[in-house]
Amino acid sequence: MxxxxxxxxxxxxxxxxxxxxxxxxxxxxxxxxxxxxxxxxxxxxxxxxxxxxxxxxxNKIAGALASNSVNLVGVIIPSLSNMVFPEVMMGISDVLDDTPLQPVVGVTDYDPEKEERVIFEMLSWRPTGLIVAGLEHTDAARKMMQAAGIPIVEIMDVDGSAVDACVGISHERAGRETATEILKRGYRKIGFLGTKMPLDHRARKRFEGFNAVLTEAGLALADEEYYSGGSALAKGREMTQALLSRTKDLDFLYYSNDMIGAGGLLYCLEAGLNVPGDIGMAGFNGVELIEGLPRRLATMDSCRTEIGKAAAQIIASVLDKSAPKPARQIELSPVFAPGDTVR
Amino acid sequence: MxxxxxxxxxxxxxxxxxxxxxxxxxxxxxxxxxxxxxxxxxxxxxxxxxxxxxxxxxNKIAGALASNSVNLVGVIIPSLSNMVFPEVMMGISDVLDDTPLQPVVGVTDYDPEKEERVIFEMLSWRPTGLIVAGLEHTDAARKMMQAAGIPIVEIMDVDGSAVDACVGISHERAGRETATEILKRGYRKIGFLGTKMPLDHRARKRFEGFNAVLTEAGLALADEEYYSGGSALAKGREMTQALLSRTKDLDFLYYSNDMIGAGGLLYCLEAGLNVPGDIGMAGFNGVELIEGLPRRLATMDSCRTEIGKAAAQIIASVLDKSAPKPARQIELSPVFAPGDTVR
DNA sequence: GAAGGATTTGTTATCGCTAACATAGATTGT
DNA sequence: ACAATCTATGTTAGCGATAACAAATCCTTC
Incomplete structure (x- = not known):
């Protein structure tokens, strides 16, 4: 009343x-x-x-309170501005569609503080589970997740220690394997092109793995170029032009993602360079777009959809007490796809 | 106890x-x-x-029940598989980040029945507002939205009647204007390449608008080609090759989206065709990718981010009773961007 | 047709929080 | 000094559903 x-x-x-x-x-x-x-x-x-x-x-609000159960799964990702995370989402949706669970997305913009706020916000809805990109979090965020008493799946990366479950690939290893393949094919004077994102830990780990192999082989990167913002395809072009004109005789370009790699590839072909004879190129992610380029860019699949699916399955498995429990640590193994841009 | x-x-x-x-x-x-x-x-x-x-x-569940207010905004979109909808999401997030509101995403896969279920599910959380792509819904869905007593914003399209508010562009007009520009530039033998998606009403409306102008000019499409699934860039290539080899002397290719248009453009350039002299091309959406292509594909911006922002503002405005009420019907006007692929 | 189990329906007591109202202290004005 | 006015805090009663238990109804079966 x-x-x-x-x-x-x-x-x-x-x-x-x-x-x-x-x-x-x-x-x-x-x-x-x-x-x-x-x-x-x-x-x-x-x-x-x-x-x-x-x-x-x-009114599910009332129902959730009374039954102490909420059919929501929090999904926390750094960004929506490239297809990587939407593709993970697709994997998640795909699996959750067969359950009563519904994903709720939060975006962190690669900002740890914002991530902490988003995690807090998510947990306050008492979701059935939480899927979070990456293994790096503030102490407070980690503590909250530990105390939440729900399945937490950290995705994309396995280089580090997870709060609870985790599904991903080793980016350090991805970098190493790419470097190994490149060296095996005789390339020696290598340039790196990437994003200016100190907080993109996965890109950093690939870079470190890549570099480690070069160092072990007594080599070092010949030059580097970084960008932020704008059309990745256009930036790939510009950076490639800048790098090639600054440092002569580069025989390989390693791009931190396929999109800038594609831009670089288009540039090299237009410039009449002999790819992959005189200069090789490789990207990362294995995006669909590659299929339509004049040459297939060498890349390594980041297993986005599978990661989303596996993560969602881990969460969904708590609903069905009889179902076999999936592994709580899943490392997928991307393979180097040479395409047409390495010899 | x-x-x-x-x-x-x-x-x-x-x-x-x-x-x-x-x-x-x-x-x-x-x-x-x-x-x-x-x-x-x-x-x-x-x-x-x-x-x-x-x-x-x-526990927000309890808080929401007690206070009868939920800081969630439902966002219902057909798909995550191309960048169009993630970009709308970015506009929405951008605006909601300055409010206590949080978006919750539902995906319909262009299926009206699934849309109805997702709307029901969303409304059962008693969100502050709902943003739904498109104006076409089942009767039941429309009735639910009307009865919900919250702001409902239908986005992307304005060709039809909205349940409540709406923000978008006229796809019919977009199709007409593109056709007009093409005819004005002297192209006459036109091929159309699109998706096999009877339920993508916006693509259909563009197609109809486009055709209407051709008809008014006493012309008709010379040939058509459709695809579904796969890498849009690769499909654009394949379809273009198929169309050009099937129907000779086409002088214009109108693509229902930029991605297949980009694939087509790459194909034509590789095939040594004179673009835009002998053959012109245009797509739709105004995606960022275009900036990095060898030539800028003619296109028309679908105003995705602005649509997301305006929709979110309409919802957010109910929180701030003192703020000026935004218009409830917003039609944005995309302009034809000729790029380098029309003469 | 009455006992006894199965099936169907109802009653009661929360779930964790907040709106509205109530009250106790602190402060002020005359 | 005492009523009037604030401030700061507490009390009560739901919000709209569901879990657990209780009661009522319906069949069997001998």
């Missing part, structure tokens, strides 16, 4: 309305609408008809 | 725990944590310290 005295208070339909319209108790209505418990066919039809007529939409 | 007798019941921290730890009432704790109402600085500090020590995370 106090609440409803607010002049702005606009009551929605409740279970009570359906209950009155159909002449049964609220509990029975609840049972019908959730398909839970035994209800006679006659009553069921009566209730469904009443609910439909009224246009009743259940 | 009954609930807590469940052996699996794992109680989270509640306001009561913080209240006991800090020696004030639950209500005062609630006030401190929400920055609402007058609380002395001393008490505030005491409460904050207790909450931090315990690692308390509020």
């Amino acid at each position: 106090t609440r409803r005295s607010d002049p702005d208070y606009r009551p929605n339909l409740t279970l009570r309305d359906v209950s009155e319209a159909s002449g049964v108790s609220e509990m029975t209505v609840s049972r019908v609408l959730r398909n839970r418990g035994e209800v006679s066919e006659k009553t069921r039809q009566k209730v469904l008809a009443a609910a439909r007529d009224l246009g009743y939409v259940p | 009954t609930r807590r007798s469940d052996p699996d019941y794992r109680p989270n921290l509640t306001l009561r725990d913080v209240s006991e730890a800090s020696g004030v009432s639950e209500m005062t704790v609630s006030r401190v944590l929400r920055n609402r109402g007058e609380v002395s600085e001393k008490t505030r500090q005491k409460v904050l310290a207790a909450a931090r020590d315990l690692g308390y995370v509020p």
Whole structure:
């Protein structure tokens, strides 16, 4: 009576309305609408008809509070501005579509503080599980996740230690393997092109792995170029031109992602360079776009969809107590795809 | 006592725990944590310290139920598989980041029945507002949205009638204007390349607008080609090759999106065709990628980020009762960007 | 046809938090 | 000094659903 005295208070339909319209108790209505418990066919039809007529939409807020269960899965990713994370989302959606669970997305912009806020916000909805990109978090964020008492899946990366479960690839290893392949093919004077993103730990780890192999072989990067913002394809072009004109005789260009790699490839072909004879190129991610380029850029698949699927399965597995428990640490192994841009 | 007798019941921290730890009432704790109402600085500090020590995370489910307000905005889009919708999301996030609101995404896969289910699911969380792509919905979905009593913003399209607010462009007009520009430049034998998606109403409307202008000029499409699935860039290539070898003397190719247009452009350039002299090309969307192509594909910007922003602003405006109310019907006007692929 | 189990429906007590109102202290004005 | 006015805090009563238990109804079966 106090609440409803607010002049702005606009009551929605409740279970009570359906209950009155159909002449049964609220509990029975609840049972019908959730398909839970035994209800006679006659009553069921009566209730469904009443609910439909009224246009009743259940209030999950109340339901979640009463049942202490929320069919939401928090998904926390750094960005939506390239296809990498939407593709992970697709994997997640794909699996969750077969369950009552629904993903809720939060974006951190690669900012640890913002990530912490987003995690806090997510956890305050008491989701069934949380999927978070990366293994690097603030101490507070890590503590919150540990204390949450729900499955937490850290995705994309396995180089580090996870709060709970984790699914991803080793970016350090990806960098190493790419470097190994490149050296094996006889390239020696190598340039690196990447993003200006100190907080993109996965890019950093690839870079470190890559460099480590060069160092072990007694080599070092001949030159580097970084960008931020703008059309990745255009930036790839510009950076490539800048790098090649600054440092002569480079025989390989390693790009931190396929998009700038594609830009670089287009540039080299237009410039009439002999790819992969005089100069080789490789990117990272294995994006679909590569299929349509004049030559297939060498790359390494980052297994985005599989990662999303596996992560979602781990979360979904808590619903089905009888199902076999999936592994809680999953490392996928991307393979180097030489395409047409290495010899 | 009954609930807590469940052996699996794992109680989270509640306001009561913080209240006991800090020696004030639950209500005062609630006030401190929400920055609402007058609380002395001393008490505030005491409460904050207790909450931090315990690692308390509020339960928004309970809060939302008690206060009858939910800081969630439902966003319902057909797909995540191309950058169009993630870019709309970016616009939405951008605006909502300055508010207490948080987006929750649902994906429909262009399926009206699934859309209806997703809308039902969203509304059952009693969000502050709903953003839905497109104007075409099932009757039931439309009825639910009307009855929800929250701002509903239908986005991307304005060719039709909206349930409540709407922000977008006229795809019919976009198609017409593109056709007009093409004819103005003297192209006459035109081929169309698009997606096999009867339920992509916006693509259909562009197609219809485009055709209408041709018809008015006494012309008709010379040939058409459709695809589904796969790398859009690669498909653009393949379709272009197929179309050009099937129908000779085409002098223009109109693509239903930039990605296949880009593939087509790469193909034509490799094939040594004279673009835009002998054959012109145009796409749709104005994606960033275009900047990095060998030539800038003619296109028309679909104003994705602005649409997302405007939609989010409409929803956000209900929070701030003093703020000026934004228009509830917003039509943006994309302009034809000729680039380098029309003469 | 009455006992006894199965099936169907109802009642009660929360879930954790917040709106509204109530009250206790502190402060002020005359 | 005492009523009037603030400030700071507490109390009460839900929000709309569901879990657990209780009661009522329906069949069997002998």
